[in-house]
Amino acid sequence: MNHPFFGRRVAYHLLLGFVCLIICPVALADDQTYDLSLHAQPGQKWEGTARLGVRIKSMDGPLGRMATPGITEDSRKYTVTVLEVEDGKWKKLDFAFDDCQLKNQAPGTQIAQFLANPLSHKHLVISRAFDPATQEAKVDIDSQDVALPVEIEDDLKAVWSSDLLPTTPLRVGQPWSSKNVSVLFGADNKGRYTCTLDHIVTLPSRQKVAVVKIKGSTTHSAGMRVQPGGRHEHEADMTTDLTMTSQFSGTINVDLATGIIELISLNGPVELEQGASLGQAVHQHGEIIYDIRSKPVASAGDEAANTDPDKPGAQPGANHRADPDNPLAPPPPSPFIGKFKSDKLSIEFRLDNGNLAGAVTMGAKQYPLEAKADGNNMTGTFDSNGKSFDFTATLLGSQLNFETNGKVFPLKREEAAVAPAANHSGGDTANPLDTPASNPALTNPPARNPLDQ
Numbered sequence: 535m536n537h538p539f540f541g542r543r544v545a546y547h548l549l550l551g552f553v554c555l556i557i558c559p560v561a562l563a564d565d566q567t568y569d570l571s572l573h574a575q576p577g578q579k580w581e582g583t584a585r586l587g588v589r590i591k592s593m594d595g596p597l598g599r600m601a602t603p604g605i606t607e608d609s610r611k612y613t614v615t616v617l618e619v620e621d622g623k624w625k626k627l628d629f630a631f632d633d634c635q636l637k638n639q640a641p642g643t644q645i646a647q648f649l650a651n652p653l654s655h656k657h658l659v660i661s662r663a664f665d666p667a668t669q670e671a672k673v674d675i676d677s678q679d680v681a682l683p684v685e686i687e688d689d690l691k692a693v694w695s696s697d698l699l700p701t702t703p704l705r706v707g708q709p710w711s712s713k714n715v716s717v718l719f720g721a722d723n724k725g726r727y728t729c730t731l732d733h734i735v736t737l738p739s740r741q742k743v744a745v746v747k748i749k750g751s752t753t754h755s756a757g758m759r760v761q762p763g764g765r766h767e768h769e770a771d772m773t774t775d776l777t778m779t780s781q782f783s784g785t786i787n788v789d790l791a792t793g794i795i796e797l798i799s800l801n802g803p804v805e806l807e808q809g810a811s812l813g814q815a816v817h818q819h820g821e822i823i824y825d826i827r828s829k830p831v832a833s834a835g836d837e838a839a840n841t842d843p844d845k846p847g848a849q850p851g852a853n854h855r856a857d858p859d860n861p862l863a864p865p866p867p868s869p870f871i872g873k874f875k876s877d878k879l880s881i882e883f884r885l886d887n888g889n890l891a892g893a894v895t896m897g898a899k900q901y902p903l904e905a906k907a908d909g910n911n912m913t914g915t916f917d918s919n920g921k922s923f924d925f926t927a928t929l930l931g932s933q934l935n936f937e938t939n940g941k942v943f944p945l946k947r948e949e950a951a952v953a954p955a956a957n958h959s960g961g962d963t964a965n966p967l968d969t970p971a972s973n974p975a976l977t978n979p980p981a982r983n984p985l986d987q
Contacts, residue, residue: 568704568705568706568731568734568790570704571793579614580613580794580828581613582611582828582829583610583611583612584608586609586824587822588606588823589821590604590605590806592819594816602642603642604640605823609637610651611632612631612634614627614628614630615628623664625661625662626659626661633654635651635654653686658678659676661673661675662695671696673691689721692723698718699746706732706734707731709730710729711726713726718800723754726751728750729746729747729786731744731746734790735931735933742789742791743930748784749781750783776808779804779805780803782801784942785799792830794828799935801824806819806820822940827928868883869907869929870890870905871884873947874934874945875945879894879945881894881903893916896985901918903916903925905927911927912929926938933946933947934947
């Protein structure tokens with residue numbers, strides 16, 4: 535497959551110290567089939583970002599469930615290049631990681647720590663060979679003489695030894711399922727997922743995108759045993775265990791021209807249990823963080839072709855100028871400009887001194903936003919009573935997928951758009967998309983996302 539979910543167990547193990555996972559109308563199936571596999575070619579390149587982790591919301595205590603917000607998140611930025619291909623399948627990949635970090639906020643605290651990620655600025659070469667008899671893949675990792683944690687190598691092998699999507703063509707509406715959840719969540723995960731090719735979107739740039747719906751469940755167990763004479767002589771024999779179970783659903787977007795997976799966005803509840811083997815299990819409740827975004831990187835020889843919107847294969851959302859020979863000619867308006875609406879909220883984007891601005895409207899309240907767009911992808915923040923909340927958005931034709939705090943809101947573009955007036959709503963400093971704290975006895979609940987309802 536062509537996404538980088540590995541090292542998830544690093545995030546899982548970080549949780550051990552804290553206590554002691556796009557809805558559209560379904561299209562009718564037709565007779566046309568679509569190939570969702572990666573069309574690997576030597577020199578093919580894409581870059582991506584990944585946000586992977588767990589957001590803790592509450593914990594079971596002696597007086598019932600208590601709100602104990604916390605988070606562990608693995609953020610990565612990377613570039614992948616196909617080095618070798620055999621029989622239409624990639625044989626060797628080059629991974630160049632940029633900035634990567636681990637964010638940890640212990641449940642119930644207000645202070646987050648940022649730790650060094652073992653993959654930050656590392657260079658890896660991943661090789662894959664298939665057994666002629668069984669067609670099972672064997673993956674080898676060349677870390678360029680740099681030692682990597684065993685967990686990361688195991689997860690790399692689990693993810694890249696299999697394909698997330700079928701290698702045979704599919705029809706719209708056709709489902710499939712697999713027990714290999716390790717291809718999504720890394721080694722030592724057990725569960726099952728079901729996918730359906732939901733519909734095909736044709737963008738204004740003529741790019742065709744396959745939209746796949748996915749849902750499933752996974753369970754991961756991690757354990758650590760310390761024996762006398764281990765790291766410290768005074769340590770007693772003890773066992774710490776953690777079991778994480780998640781139900782997830784979401785969307786996978788595939789560029790049909792290249793087979794590159796441009797988006798994997800999953801959300802869903804997660805339950806954590808620690809210390810069950812000692813008879814003193816601690817239960818935590820939260821949600822998964824899983825957002826992976828990729829885009830192709832054009833080679834120097836392809837740039838001219840990929841920046842002409844009238845030619846097939848043009849990059850979506852490319853910044854085409856009205857007069858390419860005039861360096862001072864302004865670029866055309868962003869494809870995000872306009873108003874998008876769903877039954878829960880509406881969002882409007884406008885240009886403000888060359889930057890994207892606007893507002894999220896939910897009921898009678900408006901939350902001002904600022905954003906930056908890169909093609910059909912966007913990142914930004916919106917404000918609720920002086921508190922900023924992050925969001926990302928992806929544009930697929932007339933549909934905007936707006937994600938904040940692990941929740942995805944699909945909205946449709948409206949024909950008429952009116953620029954919103956800033957309206958700073960009164961109330962608390964909560965993100966308006968968050969649910970209220972589950973324990974009403976808390977006197978100082980943390981700021982919450984107002985869109986998380």
